[in-house]
Amino acid sequence: MRLAVGAFKTRRIAHLDMDAFFASVELLRYPELRGHPVVVGGRHDWHPVVTTDGTRRFARLREYVGRGVVTTSTYEARALGVFSGMGMMKAAVLAPEAYLLPANFEAYRHYSNLFKKAVANIAPEIEDRGIDEIYFDLSLLPDDTMALAYQIKKAVREATGLSCSIGITPNKLLSKIASELHKPDGITVLSLEDVPTRIWPLSVSKVNGIGPKATLKLEGLGIRTIGELAKADAGLLQQHFGATYAIWLRDVAQGMDDRPVVTQATRKSVSRETTFERDLHPLADRAELSGVFTELCQRVAADLEHKGLAGRTIGVKVRFEDFRTVTRDFSLITPTADSRMIQRAARMCLKRIELQQRLRLLGVRAGGLTRVEKRVEGESNPQQQMELLEIKGDQST
DNA sequence: TCTGGGGTCCTAGGACCC
DNA sequence: TCTGGGGTCCTAGGACCC
Numbered sequence: 001m002r003l004a005v006g007a008f009k010t011r012r013i014a015h016l017d018m019d020a021f022f023a024s025v026e027l028l029r030y031p032e033l034r035g036h037p038v039v040v041g042g043r044h045d046w047h048p049v050v051t052t053d054g055t056r057r058f059a060r061l062r063e064y065v066g067r068g069v070v071t072t073s074t075y076e077a078r079a080l081g082v083f084s085g086m087g088m089m090k091a092a093v094l095a096p097e098a099y100l101l102p103a104n105f106e107a108y109r110h111y112s113n114l115f116k117k118a119v120a121n122i123a124p125e126i127e128d129r130g131i132d133e134i135y136f137d138l139s140l141l142p143d144d145t146m147a148l149a150y151q152i153k154k155a156v157r158e159a160t161g162l163s164c165s166i167g168i169t170p171n172k173l174l175s176k177i178a179s180e181l182h183k184p185d186g187i188t189v190l191s192l193e194d195v196p197t198r199i200w201p202l203s204v205s206k207v208n209g210i211g212p213k214a215t216l217k218l219e220g221l222g223i224r225t226i227g228e229l230a231k232a233d234a235g236l237l238q239q240h241f242g243a244t245y246a247i248w249l250r251d252v253a254q255g256m257d258d259r260p261v262v263t264q265a266t267r268k269s270v271s272r273e274t275t276f277e278r279d280l281h282p283l284a285d286r287a288e289l290s291g292v293f294t295e296l297c298q299r300v301a302a303d304l305e306h307k308g309l310a311g312r313t314i315g316v317k318v319r320f321e322d323f324r325t326v327t328r329d330f331s332l333i334t335p336t337a338d339s340r341m342i343q344r345a346a347r348m349c350l351k352r353i354e355l356q357q358r359l360r361l362l363g364v365r366a367g368g369l370t371r372v373e374k375r376v377e378g379e380s381n382p383q384q385q386m387e388l389l390e391i392k393g394d395q396s397t
Numbered sequence: 398t399c400t401g402g403g404g405t406c407c408t409a410g411g412a413c414c415c
Numbered sequence: 416t417c418t419g420g421g422g423t424c425c426t427a428g429g430a431c432c433c
Contacts, residue, residue, distance in 0.1 A: 041401085069401050084433090089398045130404090130433040211431045244407090268405070275401060313425085323400070327427060363402090405432080412425080 010191075012138040012145060013261060014123070014168045015175035016152070018115060019184035021132035022072040024162050025111050026101050030056065037077035037098035042088050043068040043277070046102060062096035064088050066277060071103045075184065108132075111160050118159035122152055127261045135172050137261045149187045173257035174199065176208045195255035200227030207252055217241070229253040266369075270311065272299040273363025279321040282355035289359065296364040297346055301339030304366060308373070310335035311366025314345035318353055319361035327365075328352045335370045342366065 018024070022040045027033055030048065032055075039061055048056040068088045080095040091098075112131045119136060120126055127135040138148055149166050156164050163185040167178025170192060177199060178188040190198055204226055205215040217240060223229050230253035237246035251257065274296065280289050304310060314336075315329030328349035336342060346364050 043401085067401085069399095071401080085400080087399050090400095093398080132433075209431070213430060242408095265405095269403090271403065273402060315426090325428085329426065331425065361401090403433090405430105407430085408428090410426090412423100414422085414424105415420100 009139070010170045012141075012168060013171055013175050014136050014138055014149075014152075014166055015172065015179040016119065016134050016136070016156075016164050016166050017179045017183070018132040018156075019163045019165060020072060020074055020078075021111075021162070022103060022108055023074045023077075025107055026104070027074070028161055029107070030058075030101070032056070033058070033074075033099055035076065036074070037080055037082070037095050038074040038101060039070055039077050039082055039091060039095070039098045040073070040101050040103050041069060041071035041084075042066075042100065042102065048101075059100040060096065061088075061092045061098040061100050064092050064100060067275060073098075111162065114159045115156045115162065115164070118155040119152055122148070122155060125261055125263055127263055128265070135175065135261050138168065145189055146187070149189070153185075153187070171255075171257040172259050172261070173208065173252060174255050177202065177206050180206070192255055196227070199255055200225060200230060200253075202226050204229055209248075209252070214241075226253050267307070267309070268369065269365055269367040270300055270303045270307070270309065270369070271317075271363060271365035272296045272303070273317060273361055275319070275361045276359065279358035279360050281358050289362065292362055293346070293350075293364070294343060296362065297343040298339045300364050300366050301337055301342050304337035304369075308371060309369045310337045310372045311342075312336075312368035312370070313366070314342055314349065315365040315367065316346050316349040316353070317361070317363035317365065318350075318355075318359055320357040321360050322357065323360065324357075325361075326353055329365070329367070331368065335368065335372070337372065 023038055026038065026040055042064055043066060046059060048058045051057050066088070070082060070084050070086045070088060070091050072084045073082045077095055077098050080098070082091045082095050082098065108131055116126065116128070116134060119134065123136040123138055123141065125137040129135060138145065141148060143151075145168055149168060153164060153166065156162065165179045165183045165186040165188075167175040167181070167188045167190070169175045169178050169190040174190055174195070178190050179186075181188045181198070203215070203224060204210050204218050205212075207226065210218070218224070218229065221232070221236060221240065223232055229249060232253075234246065234250060237249055241249065274292060276292075282289065312335040313329050313331045315327055317325065317327045319325045330345050330349050332341070332345060342364070
């Protein structure tokens with residue numbers, strides 16, 4: 001029997017990652033900060049002040065007080081040890097003189113659209129992986145790999161004024177790792193034969209899917225690099241990680257991954273949450289909590305409405321002062337995008353949580369999403385659903 | 398000086414139905 | 416009456432990612 005030609009054809013999958021994306025967008029706007037450590041993040045919505053001589057005065061990291069984390073930082077700030085996710089107060093100790101800017105997501109979304117469109121003109125099969133990165137398939141394009149990489153970087157720069165890094169390999173797993181190897185402004189092309197020399201020396205934590213917990217656990221077994229993972233005893237891995245994850249770990253260590261590039265995905269949930277400036281007491285701060293709660297429900301409703309969606313499963317999330325997090329959810333009979341109905345369902349969920357400690361965070365979520373193009377006659381209407389909720393709500397108190 | 402906000406996916410037990 | 420197995424839905428928690 002003959003196999004179809006192409007059955008074993010090696011794919012050319014690219015991963016493109018914008019370099020220090022948010023910070024780089026800010027530098028387009030404030031070019032005088034180029035070359036300096038700059039941190040984007042925090043909670044205050046302040047902006048640079050234009051002084052009388054026309055120059056701009058920027059806030060410094062040391063002036064920051066309160067909660068919040070670093071959203072991103074320039075390479076100069078990273079050199080001082082400041083990375084995204086780090087607490088702002090800790091970052092201020094490491095880089096007190098760094099310039100501080102508030103995050104401006106509208107601008108980032110704008111530049112995100114620009115760079116994605118630029119790539120789509122060359123390689124239309126794109127998988128969206130968030131605001132600053134994408135996968136795309138080059139397998140069907142006739143051009144040479146390096147030529148394509150240069151062409152795409154040039155198109156991205158012309159569209160946005162920004163640089164990016166690209167990894168091109170036979171699969172998403174390797175491309176994701178590769179795009180990081182020559183950052184910023186890099187191109188890295190790898191084949192499976194390069195895995196022992198280029199991939200095995202790296203930490204297991206470089207693998208997309210091996211997070212902090214798994215890294216720590218592997219370290220406990222004496223496994224630090226991907227090469228060590230490749231040589232690890234299968235029985236040992238299975239014993240500590242379970243059969244499914246152990247098999248995945250073995251494949252990953254060999255550079256094996258056959259996941260397709262997913263060009264269209266449907267949203268599964270919509271949520272809004274907020275961390276309070278100070279921890280709120282469930283009774284003493286009841287009024288404030290109640291106001292925030294209503295607002296979160298309204299924002300979820302507005303998001304659903306805006307996207308033409310309705311959610312059937314409404315849930316809440318509470319984080320206590322000790323960082324313990326609990327969730328509760330409840331499935332309605334019919335999907336809804338109505339803020340009052342969302343709030344009723346969410347309130348029922350909230351009632352099932354024992355509120356003894358102060359709250360650090362409150363969130364509201366809608367899952368089980370469906371499109372709401374048209375209203376079908378005879379469907380249970382909001383009023384009926386409300387009545388059902390009242391009955392349920394009474395039972396729970 | 399801890400630890401944001403918006404997501405996805407997986408697991409696991411229990412309910413319920415066939 | 417007892418014993419099953421499979422499938423699906425619901426809920427809660429947790430790991431992970433950008």
